[in-house]
Amino acid sequence: MKFAIVVFPGSNCDHDAYHAAKHVLGQDAEFIWHKDTSLQGADAVVLPGGFAHGDYLRTGAIARFSPVMQEVTKFAAAGGPVLGICNGFQILLEAGLLPGAMLRNRSVKFQCEHVIVKVEQTDTPFSLACDRGQRLRIPIAHGEGNYYAEPEVVERLESHRQVVFRYVDTNGAPTPEANPNGSVNNIAGLCNEGRNVVGLMPHPERACELSLGSADGLVMFESVVQSVAQGTVATVR
């Protein structure tokens, strides 16, 4: 299968996502410039981490106007799998492809460290290969990852099982101490109602090789390969 890795001028995890898809997983991957208007027939789209347009105003605020986002929106509407990692997640929120918004971390500082997330749902293209309740040790690296949505929205997210990943402690409990940034309900990642668009703050692409401290993130990439192979997600051409 083929991954499209969208490159905004300030993306800085684009090469990491590419490396994970292409070199670790052995799949096809292609960079798509943010001004491009074609996704080059990719099977899945990754919006990588970074600071898309410097993000001095608000993370992702300007990126949503990039020409490529119209294509991403169409691809998502047609059921294609889209993964937003960190800044990519923030862009999906700003673009309205996922609900809610990001606030500054509770610590008001950038935080880079490993956290534990629990896989809450396995019926998304990016968690299909996980076990429900599986715990993944994956790094975060962000200053604005404090997920917020209006209480009604959060309630709907929970009742529609759209919370895909949650920050938990080593026992799997979503405690305040396990929550690195103050996100409501310890939400680390979520999906849209169609379940094909997933965004998360942790960086699975940084946890695909044991030599880097963890290979727990690989399962997310394996999931999408599997779901494309099984046809559980739409092929968008």
Place this chain on the structure above:
Amino acid sequence: MTISDEVLQRHGLTRDEYGRIVEMLGREPTLTELGIYSVMWSEHCSYKSSKVHLKTLPTTGTRVLQGPGENAGAVDIGDGLAAVFKIESHNHPSFIEPYQGAATGVGGIIRDIFTMGARPIALLNSLRFGSLDEALVRRTFSGVVAGIAGYGNSIGIPTVGGEIAFDETYTGNPLVNVFCLGLAGKDEIIKGVASGAGNAVYYVGAKTGRDGIHGATMASAEFDERSSEKRPAVQVGDPFMEKLLLEACLEVMKTDALVGIQDMGAAGLTSSSCEMASRGGAGVEIDVSLVPQRETGMTPYEIMLSESQERMLLVVKRGREAEVERIFGRWDLHAVHIGEVTTDGLVRVKNGAEVVAEIPASSLTDAAPQYRRPMAKPAYLAEAQQLNLATLAAPPSPSEVFRRLLASPSIASKRWVYRQYDHMVRTNTVVTPGMGAGVVRVKGTQRALALSVDGNGRFVYLDPFVGAQLAVAEAARNVACAGAQPIGATNCLNFGNPERPEIMWQFARAVEGLGVACRALDIPITGGNVSLYNETDGKSVLPTPILGVVGLIEDATKVVGRSFRDEGDAVVLLGSGRGELGGSEYLKVIHGLVKGVPPVLDLDLESALHRLLVSGVASGLIKSAHDCSEGGFAVTLAECCFGTGMGAAADIPGLEAVAGFGPVATLFGETASRVIVSVDSDRVAEFQALARALNVPATAIGQVGGDRVRIATSGEVVLDEPLAELEPLWSEAIDRYFAIPRAVA
């Protein structure tokens, strides 16, 4: 025009220097020319006080591809690749505006690296501050850290290591030294040269404003009337702009349309144009009216001297301009053709049709003044070197000393700091901050690079010659602990006012020490930076040479960190203690003293130790390694345990010392060339044989396990502490300074 003493003084030029300018030009300089000379002949750009000394450093070696003289040095790391690296200081700006000062320091060193055609892949920093007990220092410290994070994180270069120490002498003059390393094809290194008459000179990047035109270089009454409001001495960094420049420049460099490139750092357009012309043996003609300007009414003087950030100067082959402009355009950057390379060796600055400066390029660089400034052994030394333990108060119990040292900010965990740095982006970081030297793998090869920055100002203060050697040894030892062969070094020399003979003496002796150590350890110095005038109210900071050492690891899968790995492993001490307390953290924390002589350094032993570490790690015998530095053996042993959940028990020979000081000297003395390693218990003999062959003392002193840190000296237990109590003292010490009492609801 008549140049008054006052104008010269404001330009930091002496009457003699002015005389040389007139002689070189054959006439009086224009105001713009005077400005150009003043910055090019400034200490910062010309190294006029330090050059005679720096020339003595060893700068060559079989791996050296680029020594001092370019924007950064480069060494061959095999596989057709070069490691390009350098360190720079941003001390003064970081005191005035900690966030922006530190951020722009990061921006500057990154430009030095990609200017060479290398993709930056790792950052480190070495920081010095006053005591965290002071609110001002806390603000400077947190601002500097946030600035380093803010810039490095957003541009996407991981900060993989660094070091921080605290001492009152840095209160009004913190040190912010930033190191950057990049990778380039060995044959693709690009230089800052201008050559080929008729080739185009391009300006690209941020617009030019009045930033950083220093008070000292203001020229006339007319200039003074413009309030200082208009001339911020602090630049604001724009990491997004730099990211665009980085990507676009690397793309342009892949074409062969580029002749040379240089960033506009200190002294901006002036130094970049003059240095490129001088290196290329050519001339350059530029028209400042074409330079993109952020503000209105800027004079040629201001445009030439501005230090606005994120700007590059390029020389492009004639006929290839459109191609280069197109690449920049793709990154939304507007490259502006502002001049040409000429053959006359002159830097000619025009403002439209009017020539405002015309100076022989070499008179600004090679022919800049050099001084052998007077030196004198400092008066403080004799007294400071006298350490008579018998006159000190009796030491507290080992347990209390241990706890206080672990919580001392210079020793305590720096997690509060490096958690704010993205240290994993680019997915190369094999050893993360806090685990020893930073290690990054080199994708596409089997290799990895280990990086460390170190320097102990107290040791240098007490003996610059030995202290500087200890800095080299420590940085090199740190990379060796990861399993890396040290292959190159860069240095940042932070000292006080060189016009004071005692400071100049410190400087000269330190440079001598660097040379001796680098030669003995076979580590060429490929570049560096000198930061002088680090003083507040006539009081200098501790003389602080910082060494950045790059080490090469042949097999990236065989890298070790500081932490013990398995219960039951043998703990082996390499080297042997001498109980040296001179300049130690113990003396400072417990007795408030900086006294004595620094530890003795045996460079033969040090070199053998590095060989043992490299082969011991490569053969898989060594499972963890951590060098003994501040806090000595006991602190080092505890640090090997922290984060693992495992304790350790060790028995080391007790050392003789003045009555009552035996245990503290044994436990907390800072004898050099010692490393604690862990080895599989049934391979200890094999490892010791290896050590014997290399003449390195290797004593099996205990084993990993349990939940306490227990140390006996000659069989008698002198420390026996629960890990669960020790660890938070160390891991949360810095956080505690920033814990804000919660607001009452």
Place this chain on the structure above:
Amino acid sequence: MRARVFVTLKPSVFDPQGTTVAEALHTLGFDAVKDVRQGKYFELDIDATTVEAARRLAAEAADKLLANPVIESYRIEVGTDVKETVR
């Protein structure tokens, strides 16, 4: 024409920055400061002939880009009719 746009977090949204500033002020002894909210402030130089046109443009810019309606609200002032202390 000069338009000022103030973007603040909605009252129902927790403001980590404001809280941190308030705590820092308390440690500095500013106990009389009961609460702090931090927001963003933009000064737009707008090429417009009437105050109303400038205000409309600023509001449009705020809707589209400067504020995120999920968490933020904004306020606009146009012209120079604002009492102020400059320092």
Place this chain on the structure above:
Amino acid sequence: MRARVFVTLKPSVFDPQGTTVAEALHTLGFDAVKDVRQGKYFELDIDATTVEAARRLAAEAADKLLANPVIESYRIEVGTDVKETVR
């Protein structure tokens, strides 16, 4: 009492945030926006009986914490006598 503190970069200091916002507005077609400067905005709830006392306290807080005088200047408004459009 409510005090508002606006902290902006001094006019001569480069404002990358404002520049980026201006560029984004231009791409979105807001060509009439000639220039943007971005600053910080603080709302302080102050326990004070007079406008003057509140202003003094706010200024002190700005001097000590909210602004860095090397690159920033600030402006303070106290009270509720400001014309505004809230949205």
